[in-house]
Amino acid sequence: MSDATKLLAEKRTEFGKGAARKIRRAGNIPAVMYGHGTAPVHISLPGHDTFQALKHTNALLTIVIDGDEQLALAKDVQRDPIKPVIEHVDLVVVRKGEKVTVDVSVHLEGEAAPETLVTLDHNTLQLEALATNIPDNVVVSVEGLQAGTQILAGAVQLPEGSTLVTDPEALVVNVTQAISEEALEAELAEAEAEAGIEHEVAGEEAGEAAAGEAAAEGEPAEGASESSES
Structure with missing residues (x-):
């Protein structure tokens, strides 16, 4: 894996849906970071940089808060079901050398x-x-x-x-x-036959078939116009 992506974060003092919407309107992403027995830290992450970093699964991040750096992994990423937007991120603190x-x-x-x-x-x-x-x-x-x-x-x-x-x-x-196309068609036909499914011939195809049979017998097909005598 490549080096950790560095993200500059700001601590949040306001919480709730209204505060989260305000953060997102400003182009940032609300997040919370916890782990290793430390109290959860509520932060705001830069929207574009975070979105790019989290395109990679299990991306290692360096979160910078007031000059202090902390390694973290994204544990849960909540994305908008329609728009390409991250709504919230849960980060878990990790240490170098930790598995x-x-x-x-x-x-x-x-x-x-x-x-x-x-x-x-x-x-x-x-x-x-x-x-x-x-x-x-x-x-x-x-x-x-x-x-x-x-x-x-x-x-x-x-x-x-x-x-x-x-x-x-x-x-x-x-x-x-892999099953061949012929075998697949045979299985489908057999299943339809067992289910009693019959396919009706389309009207145009039926007319052509009737015309062909009549021509073979030397009789005009039903519905076909007879030629006028010269």
């Missing part, structure tokens, strides 16, 4: 064998790592894997300095045989 438990995303790379389907059953793995060295992701290669291959959490190669917390028997990647 923390975090969820790290799983990234697949490579191509499995032809005609296979790769399913990612666990999008993240829970790891224990140094607060100052949290990996950005865990890479799992599926290159050339055949149908029937399963990768469990305990078999995943972890970044140096990280320890697995997730159950080692948890299924992370499952490689199965």
